[in-house]
Amino acid sequence: MNVKTTGLITRRRAIITGFAAAGGFILTRSPKDLPPTYGNLLRMGDTLTYAAHRTLLPGQSLVKEYRPKDITSFPATGTTNPAVSDKSPFADGYRKLQSGSFADWRLTVEGRVARPRTFSLAELKQLPSRTQITRHTCEEGWTAIGQWTGVPLSLVLDAAGVLPTARFVVFYTFDDWVDSIDLLDALHPQTILAYGMNGRDLPIPHGAPVRLRVERQLGYKSMKYLHRIVVTDEFDDGGKKGNIQSGWAWYTGI
Amino acid sequence: MTEVLEQPIASTGAERHARWVRISHWVLALSLLTLAFSGFVILMAHPRLYWGEAGNDLTPALLELPISRNYKHGGWEKPTPLVAESPGVISADRTYDIFNQNGWGRSLHFLAAWWLVVPGAVYLLLGIGRGHFRAHIWPGANELAPGLVWRDVVDHMRLRIPATRGGPQYGLLQKYTYSLVVFVLAPLMVVSGLTMAPAVTAGFPFLLGVFGGYQSARTIHFFTFVALLLFVAVHLVMVIKSGFTRQIRAMTVGE
Numbered sequence: 001m002n003v004k005t006t007g008l009i010t011r012r013r014a015i016i017t018g019f020a021a022a023g024g025f026i027l028t029r030s031p032k033d034l035p036p037t038y039g040n041l042l043r044m045g046d047t048l049t050y051a052a053h054r055t056l057l058p059g060q061s062l063v064k065e066y067r068p069k070d071i072t073s074f075p076a077t078g079t080t081n082p083a084v085s086d087k088s089p090f091a092d093g094y095r096k097l098q099s100g101s102f103a104d105w106r107l108t109v110e111g112r113v114a115r116p117r118t119f120s121l122a123e124l125k126q127l128p129s130r131t132q133i134t135r136h137t138c139e140e141g142w143t144a145i146g147q148w149t150g151v152p153l154s155l156v157l158d159a160a161g162v163l164p165t166a167r168f169v170v171f172y173t174f175d176d177w178v179d180s181i182d183l184l185d186a187l188h189p190q191t192i193l194a195y196g197m198n199g200r201d202l203p204i205p206h207g208a209p210v211r212l213r214v215e216r217q218l219g220y221k222s223m224k225y226l227h228r229i230v231v232t233d234e235f236d237d238g239g240k241k242g243n244i245q246s247g248w249a250w251y252t253g254i
Numbered sequence: 255m256t257e258v259l260e261q262p263i264a265s266t267g268a269e270r271h272a273r274w275v276r277i278s279h280w281v282l283a284l285s286l287l288t289l290a291f292s293g294f295v296i297l298m299a300h301p302r303l304y305w306g307e308a309g310n311d312l313t314p315a316l317l318e319l320p321i322s323r324n325y326k327h328g329g330w331e332k333p334t335p336l337v338a339e340s341p342g343v344i345s346a347d348r349t350y351d352i353f354n355q356n357g358w359g360r361s362l363h364f365l366a367a368w369w370l371v372v373p374g375a376v377y378l379l380l381g382i383g384r385g386h387f388r389a390h391i392w393p394g395a396n397e398l399a400p401g402l403v404w405r406d407v408v409d410h411m412r413l414r415i416p417a418t419r420g421g422p423q424y425g426l427l428q429k430y431t432y433s434l435v436v437f438v439l440a441p442l443m444v445v446s447g448l449t450m451a452p453a454v455t456a457g458f459p460f461l462l463g464v465f466g467g468y469q470s471a472r473t474i475h476f477f478t479f480v481a482l483l484l485f486v487a488v489h490l491v492m493v494i495k496s497g498f499t500r501q502i503r504a505m506t507v508g509e
Contacts, residue, residue, distance in 0.1 A: 042358055045365030057457040064459050066307070073312035073344045074336055080347040135307055135468060137452050139356050141300030142310035143468050146336075198337045205347050216453045247357040253453025254364055 032234040033167055035250040043244060050251035057253075060188055063215040066133040066145050071198060074136070074144040076205030079175035082225050090174040094225070102209035107156075107193075111170070111230035114161030121195060121209050127151040127159075130192050138219040139252065148213050149196030154187045157231065165233045171212060174225035178238030180250070181214055181221065190215040193226065218252035268419040270508050275386065275422070278377040279505055281369060286482070288366035293479060295359040298322035299352065303476060307467035312344055316473060322353045371444060378436075390422035391436065393429045402426060415495040420504040428492075431485065439482055446475040 035050070037043035082088050083095035097105045102121055110116040131149040138144075157169070162183075170180040185191055192213050195202050202208045207224025214221045220243075230236075237244045244250050271279075301322055302315040309315065312333065318325060329350020337343040381387045397403075406426040409415075416425070424432065448454045449461040449471035465471035493501045503509050 042361035042365060045368060046361055048368060049364055053453050057453055061457045061459075063452060063456040064462060070307070071337060071340075071343055072308040073310065073333075073342070073346075075310050075312055075330075076345055076347045080331075135452075137450075137468065138300075138310075139360060140352070140354060141296065141472065142302070143308045144310050144312075145308045198343070200338070203336075203345065205345060216456045218452065249357075249361050254451040 035235055035244055036237055038244070043249075046249040046251055049254050053251070053253045054184070060184070062190055063134055066135065068133065068147065070145050071133065071147055072145045074146050074206070075142065076203075077138070077140075078220075079224065080205040082174040085175055088174065088176045090176060090227070094174045097209075098204070105209050105227075107210065107226060108228045109156060109160040109231075110228075111232055112163040112166040113157070113231050114163060115159075117160055119156065119159075124151050124156070124193060124195060124210065127155050130189075131196075132190055132192070132213075132215070134190070134213070134215050136219050136222070147196075147198045148192060148194040149199075150192035150194035150210070150213065152189065153191045153193055153212070154189075156193060156229075157186065160231070162231055163233075166231045168232045168235060170230040170232055170236050170238065171223050171226055172228035172230070173223050174227055176241060177223060178236075178241040179221065179223055179243055180232075180236060180238065181217070185214055185216060188214075188216065216253055220248070221252055268423060269421040271421055271504055272384075272386070273508060274377075274380055274384075276505055276508055278373060278380075281373045282377065285366045285369035285373070286486070289363060289370060290479065290483065292359050292363035292366060294321075295355050296363060297476065299324065299354045299356050299359075301325055303473045304469035305466070305473060306469055307462070309469040311348075312346060324350075324352045327352065367444075367447065370440075374440065374444075381436075386422075387436075390424055391429060391432050393426065393433065397426050397429065403430075413495060415492060418496040418501050418504065420500055420509065431488075435482070435485055439478055439485070443475065443478050443482065446471045446478065450475065 034047055035043070037047060079085055079088075083091055083098055085091055088094070105121055106118040107120075107124065108116075108118050128151065129149055130152050131147060133145060133147045136144045136146060153169070167183055168180045169183065169186040170178060172178055181191075190213070193210050194207075194213050195210050197203060197206055202211060207226075210226050211224040212222050212226060236242075237250065239245060242250075297319070298321055301319040301324060302309065302311070303317040303319075304313070305316050311330065327350045329348060329352075331347040331349055333344035333346040335341050335343065336345045381391070403426055410427055445461070446465060449465050450468060455462050455468075462468060462471070465474055
């Protein structure tokens, strides 16, 4: 072998070693802080995308915000009223809250927090608010621009005192879904618990009384009809009520 | 330094496709096929295209494609105004059970995209580093003469396709086409695709400006796909017309 060929093999070895190290890192990381794949190749691809985004994209950059005149029409899809949903065990409870203009609605914040507590709608509105005009990006392919007013999730989590080992925040809704985001998205400045839309109270088809806005992910992560938030140390996929076991990606920054 | 490897082997006849070119070709072909298939499935969920940042069933479309039962489904409750000052801004509840296979469709699309982006980047680096693009793909200065180009166009239109010599001895139009695919269409596909990723545009908001908005990027992504589909169709015809068996052998075992 001449010198040139040897150089080539060394470079190739370097590349292969690099890929092997990256693959090894992804595969051997504690599964407690990554979504389970259940051996599904598609879910492994999702995890690779999640790891790549968290490694390569700039930390807490903000999504584009729009002007009031950019606000568009907004379809209401998925559950549009939990009270008439026959599949939800919360239908009756939601109907009662709705008839009382959500005065009796409470948001539970518990799990790995120092001070588990509940918030009423009035209590949430007393906290500092944030208003943002952002683009809602649905996995189906459509987009809509709306103005959201709410309390940053980070303030609510601060009020409960997130414990130092926490990694994820899990959300439970009146239409019986469970989904979670990591602490980076949970503490993102544009991640809010929205109670207002386009200058009005959040309408029922869009998630009244309070929905989540996770602006760096697709629309289905911005869960409607919240009633419970649980902070966890380990990944919780929500079982049959979560995305992964329903065949959908958990991380949807793409 | 590695140019030695790429030079024609004069003593043994015409140059063959290098092994890394053959491997890249099939890996990228397979990922492109998977991307086309899963991309079509994703488009079926919402077969409407728009221009600008926002577009949905309650706003006018640029183009509507009759490719699934979602085409003009009309399954909406009576709309209600969403903003007091502008009655045109409405909300409506969807009552129609749409076709939607995006759970696996999207994840398959992005898995295949990894198989396009990583081997594609390796292919580009090797193509530059080993002089493959300069030697075989990029048209030379003497290949820009309008007369020559015109003659090749006429030859192609009459389907006068010379038999392959089993290696990268490409014709004029062939070089132009491969350059267009490798340096324009494929990168455009990847970048317009990334512009549809909300986390990516949070980090790099200029992407939205480059394409004129999310929905513009989506529309450009679609038409670039159509252009690539056209390329694949013509490519297959050319492979058949120039000697199918010889071509397949040349791009697999390299003979």
